[in-house]
Amino acid sequence: MKVYLTRRERFNAAHKLWVEDWSEEQNKEVFGKCSNKNWHGHNYDLFVTVKGAPDPVTGFIMNVKDLSKILKRRVVDKLDHSNLNMDVDFIPKGIQPTTENLVVFIWREIEEEIKENGAELHCVKLYETENIFAEYYGE
Amino acid sequence: MKVYLTRRERFNAAHKLWVEDWSEEQNKEVFGKCSNKNWHGHNYDLFVTVKGAPDPVTGFIMNVKDLSKILKRRVVDKLDHSNLNMDVDFIPKGIQPTTENLVVFIWREIEEEIKENGAELHCVKLYETENIFAEYYGE
Amino acid sequence: MKVYLTRRERFNAAHKLWVEDWSEEQNKEVFGKCSNKNWHGHNYDLFVTVKGAPDPVTGFIMNVKDLSKILKRRVVDKLDHSNLNMDVDFIPKGIQPTTENLVVFIWREIEEEIKENGAELHCVKLYETENIFAEYYGE
Amino acid sequence: MKVYLTRRERFNAAHKLWVEDWSEEQNKEVFGKCSNKNWHGHNYDLFVTVKGAPDPVTGFIMNVKDLSKILKRRVVDKLDHSNLNMDVDFIPKGIQPTTENLVVFIWREIEEEIKENGAELHCVKLYETENIFAEYYGE
Amino acid sequence: MKVYLTRRERFNAAHKLWVEDWSEEQNKEVFGKCSNKNWHGHNYDLFVTVKGAPDPVTGFIMNVKDLSKILKRRVVDKLDHSNLNMDVDFIPKGIQPTTENLVVFIWREIEEEIKENGAELHCVKLYETENIFAEYYGE
Amino acid sequence: MKVYLTRRERFNAAHKLWVEDWSEEQNKEVFGKCSNKNWHGHNYDLFVTVKGAPDPVTGFIMNVKDLSKILKRRVVDKLDHSNLNMDVDFIPKGIQPTTENLVVFIWREIEEEIKENGAELHCVKLYETENIFAEYYGE
Numbered sequence: 001m002k003v004y005l006t007r008r009e010r011f012n013a014a015h016k017l018w019v020e021d022w023s024e025e026q027n028k029e030v031f032g033k034c035s036n037k038n039w040h041g042h043n044y045d046l047f048v049t050v051k052g053a054p055d056p057v058t059g060f061i062m063n064v065k066d067l068s069k070i071l072k073r074r075v076v077d078k079l080d081h082s083n084l085n086m087d088v089d090f091i092p093k094g095i096q097p098t099t100e101n102l103v104v105f106i107w108r109e110i111e112e113e114i115k116e117n118g119a120e121l122h123c124v125k126l127y128e129t130e131n132i133f134a135e136y137y138g139e
Numbered sequence: 140m141k142v143y144l145t146r147r148e149r150f151n152a153a154h155k156l157w158v159e160d161w162s163e164e165q166n167k168e169v170f171g172k173c174s175n176k177n178w179h180g181h182n183y184d185l186f187v188t189v190k191g192a193p194d195p196v197t198g199f200i201m202n203v204k205d206l207s208k209i210l211k212r213r214v215v216d217k218l219d220h221s222n223l224n225m226d227v228d229f230i231p232k233g234i235q236p237t238t239e240n241l242v243v244f245i246w247r248e249i250e251e252e253i254k255e256n257g258a259e260l261h262c263v264k265l266y267e268t269e270n271i272f273a274e275y276y277g278e
Numbered sequence: 279m280k281v282y283l284t285r286r287e288r289f290n291a292a293h294k295l296w297v298e299d300w301s302e303e304q305n306k307e308v309f310g311k312c313s314n315k316n317w318h319g320h321n322y323d324l325f326v327t328v329k330g331a332p333d334p335v336t337g338f339i340m341n342v343k344d345l346s347k348i349l350k351r352r353v354v355d356k357l358d359h360s361n362l363n364m365d366v367d368f369i370p371k372g373i374q375p376t377t378e379n380l381v382v383f384i385w386r387e388i389e390e391e392i393k394e395n396g397a398e399l400h401c402v403k404l405y406e407t408e409n410i411f412a413e414y415y416g417e
Numbered sequence: 418m419k420v421y422l423t424r425r426e427r428f429n430a431a432h433k434l435w436v437e438d439w440s441e442e443q444n445k446e447v448f449g450k451c452s453n454k455n456w457h458g459h460n461y462d463l464f465v466t467v468k469g470a471p472d473p474v475t476g477f478i479m480n481v482k483d484l485s486k487i488l489k490r491r492v493v494d495k496l497d498h499s500n501l502n503m504d505v506d507f508i509p510k511g512i513q514p515t516t517e518n519l520v521v522f523i524w525r526e527i528e529e530e531i532k533e534n535g536a537e538l539h540c541v542k543l544y545e546t547e548n549i550f551a552e553y554y555g556e
Numbered sequence: 557m558k559v560y561l562t563r564r565e566r567f568n569a570a571h572k573l574w575v576e577d578w579s580e581e582q583n584k585e586v587f588g589k590c591s592n593k594n595w596h597g598h599n600y601d602l603f604v605t606v607k608g609a610p611d612p613v614t615g616f617i618m619n620v621k622d623l624s625k626i627l628k629r630r631v632v633d634k635l636d637h638s639n640l641n642m643d644v645d646f647i648p649k650g651i652q653p654t655t656e657n658l659v660v661f662i663w664r665e666i667e668e669e670i671k672e673n674g675a676e677l678h679c680v681k682l683y684e685t686e687n688i689f690a691e692y693y694g695e
Numbered sequence: 696m697k698v699y700l701t702r703r704e705r706f707n708a709a710h711k712l713w714v715e716d717w718s719e720e721q722n723k724e725v726f727g728k729c730s731n732k733n734w735h736g737h738n739y740d741l742f743v744t745v746k747g748a749p750d751p752v753t754g755f756i757m758n759v760k761d762l763s764k765i766l767k768r769r770v771v772d773k774l775d776h777s778n779l780n781m782d783v784d785f786i787p788k789g790i791q792p793t794t795e796n797l798v799v800f801i802w803r804e805i806e807e808e809i810k811e812n813g814a815e816l817h818c819v820k821l822y823e824t825e826n827i828f829a830e831y832y833g834e
Contacts, residue, residue: 014734033776041736059235083733096337172637180597198374220589311498317431319458359450476652513754615791
């Protein structure tokens with residue numbers, strides 16, 4: 001039996017989209033206002049889904065408090081009130097911190113530790129605004 | 140052709156997480172504040188998804204009013220303003236009413252009747268809070 | 279690597295559910311208040327998901343601004359402040375504009391142009407109210 | 418002591434903004450897409466606030482179920498799945514069903530009956546979309 | 557100059573509405589399903605508004621982190637995962653824990669400490685569900 | 696007769712809270728993570744309320760499209776994807792861009808032009824996150 005459990009966490013961060021090898025015009029053409037040199041930012045909404053069979057005694061796939069602790073230590077403490085281009089150890093420098101890339105980096109950062117807690121990571125979903133979000137399922 | 144149709148229903152209920160065979164300390168260690176003897180509660184948000192081909196005349200997979208009626212009679216009328224540990228016929232006593240377990244019990248309660256209405260149950264999704272939800276796809 | 283990117287758009291429209299070959303009683307019995315001759319309407323919430331590998335330079339599956347432009351030109355400009363039974367070129371006359379049918383028509387309207395932009399259409403999801411939505415995955 | 422109690426109800430309706438004495442061009446210039454002859458529609462979100470002192474025994478300003486019943490009978494049953502220009506007895510014909518006008522008409526429709534239930538009407542607030550709402554306080 | 561600052565906190569709790577002096581029938585008649593002996597519960601959403609002039613150096617009316625700390629220590633830590641009829645020191649026994657009464661008790665619990673932090677309490681607003689909330693302004 | 700009309704707009708921006716005259720320790724003590732030198736950011740949700748009597752012909756206090764245009768030209772175009780400490784002409788340099796200060800600056804920027812459109816500015820409300828917002832009523 002497979003049940004899916006999702007925990008939401010939130011973080012607020014600054015970023016910009018900017019390719020160093022490109023001219024300012026090129027950056028503006030592709031990234032529009034997201035290329036503002038002085039940065040802009042977002043309230044990010046993160047949904048992490050794990051899967052597994054509920055334990056017959058506790059009814060837990062994994063304790064959601066443990067899931068929350070992992071997400072806080074590995075993701076939220078690093079990304080909240082940060083600059084996503086400059087401040088985060090698991091986001092490679094020079095890579096654009098688009099929502100599409102962020103879900104992949106977050107997946108890689110937490111996959112192992114969730115497995116150690118007896119569940120399997122299923123999905124990392126990240127809202128940049130109420131109108132844009134990305135999802136990654138590890139494949 | 141397969142289209143998915145989802146109906147939301149809501150119910151408010153009390154519960155606690157408590158294993159009878161464990162000491163109070165053990166219960167507190169595993170379940171934290173959820174083990175409060177005097178109960179606590181939630182506004183649950185239920186999303187039930189059925190699938191099928193839209194009828195060429197009505198454009199319906201199944202009449203969403205019929206889906207809502209099934210959910211009200213089989214789920215909401217039983218769970219709304221109830222105690223999930225004590226009051227609900229289709230939740231086995233002694234089983235923890237975690238969100239992960241609830242989606243499985245709700246699935247079993249409604250699967251047959253949805254089939255009798257010409258659609259196929261696809262997913263039961265239940266929010267316990269805005270930060271925690273579980274999903275079950277019948278497997 | 280496959281990442282999923284979703285863009286939300288909104289439109290407000292009128293419609294009714296009404297089968298011409300049926301009597302008023304039949305229409306009322308099946309469609310209830312949705313068969314009101316004088317129409318009713320909704321704020322529709324549209325979520326379109328595309329998939330693909332993020333570009334190594336831009337971090338984009340496809341530029342979300344291009345996705346938004348396609349959705350505005352092909353869907354929102356045609357459906358917003360429209361009558362879904364009468365005004366929309368890609369909704370066949372006489373077909374019920376149920377949410378289940380609308381997601382299929384929208385899929386067909388945008389699938390090709392998204393492919394031309396280098397991404398693959400994954401899902402069209404449409405909320406009719408906060409309590410009802412439909413999804414279509416192209417199969 | 419004055420406490421404020423608010424109840425939300427919802428209804429879905431069609432309408433258009435159209436001044437009979439004006440040309441089509443004038444109507445389009447002032448009302449834009451809202452003047453579409455074939456109507457459009459919205460999911461309306463209604464918040465009605467009453468005020469009073471909580472009863473020392475029941476803790477109620479007025480029973481929220483009674484408030485809900487009044488709103489359903491006097492407002493929702495009349496406006497839900499209706500055409501706001503044509504179908505509603507308490508909306509004068511020829512008057513534009515803007516959100517600003519609707520809150521005034523709804524106020525007049527319910528003020529008396531709330532008083533008869535021992536509370537005082539304080540505010541009628543109506544969302545036309547997530548981006549536009551109007552409020553009326555009776556003055 | 558007067559600016560208003562609001563902080564949201566959340567808590568989940570069980571309660572019931574039940575007048576000891578009344579028969580079961582009377583309780584059922586007035587309180588409906590809220591009188592279930594085995595309790596029910598809610599996710600409460602609390603909005604506390606303070607007012608004052610922003611400090612010319614910090615731009616703060618009061619540090620929102622201090623406001624949050626007060627709300628957590630005085631309200632959330634006591635009410636979260638509690639039974640509102642039994643567990644909370646500042647809710648008098650025998651008084652109905654309706655939303656209307658709760659906003660008054662919460663006001664009294666925090667008014668003084670907010671004043672000690674240099675701001676003035678303006679409003680306590682509490683959502684019991686997405687459809688019902690109460691407000692108190694101290695008068 | 697006085698009716699209140701509210702329009703929501705959104706913008707995403709970077710900022711930090713930092714007093715130049717203070718040491719890094721002082722800034723950290725007062726502003727916590729908000730003092731990160733590399734900036735952080737938010738999705739801001741702006742609600743602007745105007746008041747007046749609905750026009751007997753149009754049913755408008757003022758045309759909500761004109762209100763939206765003013766807000767876009769005077770506020771959103773300047774603040775969206777900006778750095779609130781550096782990029783905005785109507786936010787004085789050296790002043791902390793707290794939510795409390797922002798609502799006052801936005802009020803001053805738009806008050807006059809709303810009056811010229813025949814309505815009266817009533818409230819500027821700004822959400823920094825789902826948990827924090829500020830309001831200003833011009834006094």
